[in-house]
Amino acid sequence: MKVLIVSWEYPPVVVGGLGRHVHQLTTELARAGHDVVVLTRRPTGTDGVSHPTTDSRTDGVRVIAAAEDPPEFEFARDMMAWTLAMGHSLIRAGMSAFGGRRDPAGEPPWEPDVVHAHDWLVAHPAIALAEFFDVPLVSTIHATEAGRHSGWVSGPTNRQVHSVEWWLAHESDSLITCSASMRDEVGRLFGPDIPDVSVIHNGIDIRTWPFAPRPAAAGPPELLFAGRLEYEKGVQDLLAAMPRIRRTHPGTTLTVAGTGTQLDWLGDEARRHRVAKSVRFLGAVDHDGLVDLMHRCAAIVLPSRYEPFGIVALEAAATGIPLIVSTAGGLGEAVSDPTTGLSFAPGDVAGIAAAVRAGLGDPAAAALRARRARERLTVEFSWAEVAERTAGVYLAAKRRVRHPVGRPHIPQRPLPERDRPQSTVTTDTDS
Structure with a gap:
């Protein structure tokens, strides 16, 4: 099939897990013989002079990266205006690349059999291009704004x-989510008149996440968190649990790898719980650095309050680090307690402490769970399987008859403040 994939993230422009997901999916689709074109963007804050539109081929995938237009929009300050401007540039880049003109060799123009949108930020260009080519629109909903709040x-x-998000769901001819919990969430938020939703888990290339046996304990245990520093990731709950963990396992430390809008607030939380000296905030960590941390630390703790899937759990499992995770969303599907990891309810500080204590208290059992978690990856989460199932969705999708739709009803009430910092809008789901 000829597949046009529209994504606001694609290497080297990667904000979170979405970019890695799209890259792995597209390269695997190309490896399977499909003709794949990715329509994406150049880095934020650039322009057509410093970073002009490019049209290249990498890993068997044609990648068209649209230059950012000159108007001065900042994502953090003008998010909706910035998103609309990006969508406009993607449409123009796409139309210029394959909008009906023959190439110099006289070959007919490239036209897709299906358009695949990844998340709401590309709703406008994906809907417009699917309508222009009169082909089915498949959309992957990686997360929802309501779910995060x-x-x-x-x-x-x-x-x-x-x-x-509501509009994209209703304009699509088929939908994909990365977990059963996300499928249910999409149905509650955007149903009942949405197309069929297929559940296709994220995948992982275990070759890039090498396994290493747990090292013998050589001092107090070191815990690891890896991910974006946003409220829904629950790092504040892990910080609150640290005093209880340190009472039974003195000297335990926590290393936090990642960046996000809540960094300063989390630092305040560490001081409030009097664990600031035992917590290290490393900021952004590259791939090799993250692998080293996973090989070194006694366990990775992922305390998400909201998690569509949690691809970092797969990456961690591949390296052999024991998993201690919340049951939020896809994490509850990726980790099976007590077979492949230990788990606790989202937001349950006492549950976090109890699970971590249990994991640290029996290193042999933790290592056995870690080996089982890695063995499961090769069976259920290969990118070849993900690509094959996604291609099946493409083949089954049929362009529906379009009817005008009204504006959605959006339930509204003040969010509970409690210990929540100032509410923010986040855009990525999975990392």
Whole structure:
């Protein structure tokens, strides 16, 4: 099939897990014989002079990366305007590349059999291009704005994002989510008049995440968190659990790898719980550095309050580090307690402490669970399997008859403040 994939992230422009997902999926689709074109963007804050539009081929995939237009929009400050401007540049780049003109050799223009959108930020260009080519639109919903805010969208930007997600879901001819919990969430938020939703888990290339046996304990245990520093990732709950963990396992430290909007607030939380000296915030860590941390640390703790899937759990499992995770969303499907890891309820500080204590208290059992977790990856989470199932969705998708739709009703109430920092809009799901 000829597949046009539209994504606001694609290497080297990667914000979170979405970019890695799209890259692995596209290269695997190309390896399977499909003709894949990715329509994406150049880095934020550049322009057509410093970073012009490129049209290249990498790993068997044609990648068209649109230059950013000159108007001065900043993502953090003008998110919706920036997103609309990006969509406009993607449409123009796509039309210029394969909008009906023959190439110099006289070959007919490239036209897709299907358009595949990844998340709400590319709703406008994906819908426009699917309509122009009159082909099915498949959309992967990686996360939802309401899900990140406990089912409610109270701020104006949150409501705008939700309305675009709703529109994309209704304009699509088929939908994909990365977990059964996300499928249910999409149905609750955007149903009932949405197309069929297929559940296709994220995959992992275990060759890039080498396994290493657990080293013998050589001092107090070191815990690891890896991911974005956003409220829904639950790092604040892990910080709150650290005093209890350190009472039974003195000297335990926590290493936090990642960046995000809540870094300063989390630093304040560490001081409030009097564990600041035992917590290290490393900031962004490259791939090799993250692998080293996973090989060194006694366990990785992923305390998400909301998690569509949690690809970092797969990456961690591949390296052999014991998994201690919340049951939020896809994490509850990726880790089976007590077979492949230990788990606890989202937001349960006492549960986090109990699970970590159990994991640290029996290193042999933790190592056995880690080996089982890695063995499971080769069976259920290969990218070849993900690509094959995604191609099946493409083949089954049929372009539906379009009817005008009204604006969605968006439930609204103030979000509970409690210990939540100032509410923010986030865009990535999975990392």
